[in-house]
Amino acid sequence: MTNVHWHPVLRAKKLRKKPVQVMFEGEKLAVFRTKDGIAAIQDRCPHRSASLSGGRVVGGSIECPYHGWRFDGTGICTHIPLAEGAPSNRRVRAWSAREAHGLIFITHDAQAAGDIRGPVWDDQPKVSRILQSHAHATVADAVENVLDPIHTLFVHKGIIRGGGGPTNRVTLIAGIESGELVLRYSGEEQSNGLLSRLLERQRSYAISRFYRPGVVSLEYWGKNGLNLVTTLYFTREDDTHLRGFAVMTGPRQGGLGWLKAALFVPLMRIVIKQDLKIMADATANWDAAGRPPHAQGPLDLLYPLIQRVLDGETGDVAVQEITLDI
Ligand code: FES
Ligand SMILES: [Fe+2]
Known part of the structure; x- marks a missing residue:
């Protein structure tokens, strides 16, 4: 590769x-x-x-x-x-x-x-918005932050998940296919947070992908096709500083899509700000400590997979599965 x-x-x-x-x-x-x-x-x-x-x-x-x-x-x-x-x-x-x-x-x-790989979409008429930001983080840490479901309970409490009410038993299946990290979520018809409740039609399943050089694609599929795709691009300014672009695409739904975008974009801005703040804090501490390896917990299955993709390893990795009540 x-x-x-x-x-x-x-x-x-x-x-x-x-x-x-x-x-x-x-x-x-x-x-x-x-x-x-x-x-x-x-x-x-x-x-x-x-x-x-x-x-x-x-x-x-x-x-x-x-x-x-x-x-x-x-x-x-x-x-x-x-x-x-x-x-x-x-x-x-x-x-x-x-x-x-x-x-x-x-x-x-x-x-x-080769060709520039853009955000995925199906054939529905669409609405797109782009947000730009700067992150103080490594690519691996930023990608993990986007893909990790657990921090949403703390950093984005109420917005993405952890909004009170019943939780979902979510199965997360991760593997590497053709040099790309593929993550499938099932059992979460709607995330337990404001964002999903306000804006999403019923979800069937979600797929997230990570591919080089630093692209994360979050795809939420409903019964009639894609409900939402957020594609995040991370470009390295240097080792620990990134320029991030979030391209958000949703169905136009005869105009309703514009209204949803008007709600979604400010909420995403809040979510991104929360992530940037905690990542900047963590990266500064990590840097000051001489960049020690991260401690890995029992649920941290993504980090080694992200590293493999970043290193350009081409071998497929068999799927690994965890179940979380979130
Ligand atoms: S013309 Fe560029 S520095 Fe002189
Ligand atoms: Fe986050």
Whole structure:
């Protein structure tokens, strides 16, 4: 399995005429629009190191705000002011960049990365919303946080689960299929929390997936198809800082979907804020302690599976099952 992927770095609507700086795996990139598409190049001018993203776009090139050198989307210097016949051996690093699913994706190698895998959906008319956030966490910890049902009883008490009333006996089946973590939940026709009660039609089952480089897909299926899909993309700014995008998709249901989105998005914002707060606290403690290995409890079956997927191990892992009253 290749280690080359597409990584979302920005919401497409945040990229207009002005270049935008993004952090990606410890490097600063200047992202900008050209007439041919999207460009992403090293955000440091080789001349005197000014940030190119502070400049403007001129005829398909970005112009350095310091002395006006220009670089095109492939990173080649196309112009040095007052010196005709710019030396074309001056260049900066460039990434491939594309706009898809409301996001800007980048990769080191577009050919090796293949197609951009977007959020799943069936053929119902849909409503989509995107939220963007920053997390202080590793990819493994953030992915586990999204997939883990137990923290919902504490961190999101009342919103996702733990809202009083009867609990459900939920069976959780996890395994790895084709390098992808697949998690099936059954026995939870409706989660015992505000979010599900307000917004969900009756659920038949839920499937969650995790695949590289850092994508979690939460799919809630009802009798007539998908009730809701939340796709979370985590892009590494560095080891412990992530840029997160949550793409939420629901059926339009003749307009009712818009109303549901209007309720769902603010609730999701609260949920995300709760997760970001506890993860930032935990990551800071873990970092200060010299990054010790996590203690694993009897119900922590996901963490080793997440690690395997992140490491790109291709062998299937037989399903493991736990039952929880939540
Ligand atoms: S620093 Fe960019 S042109 Fe001089
Ligand atoms: Fe959470």
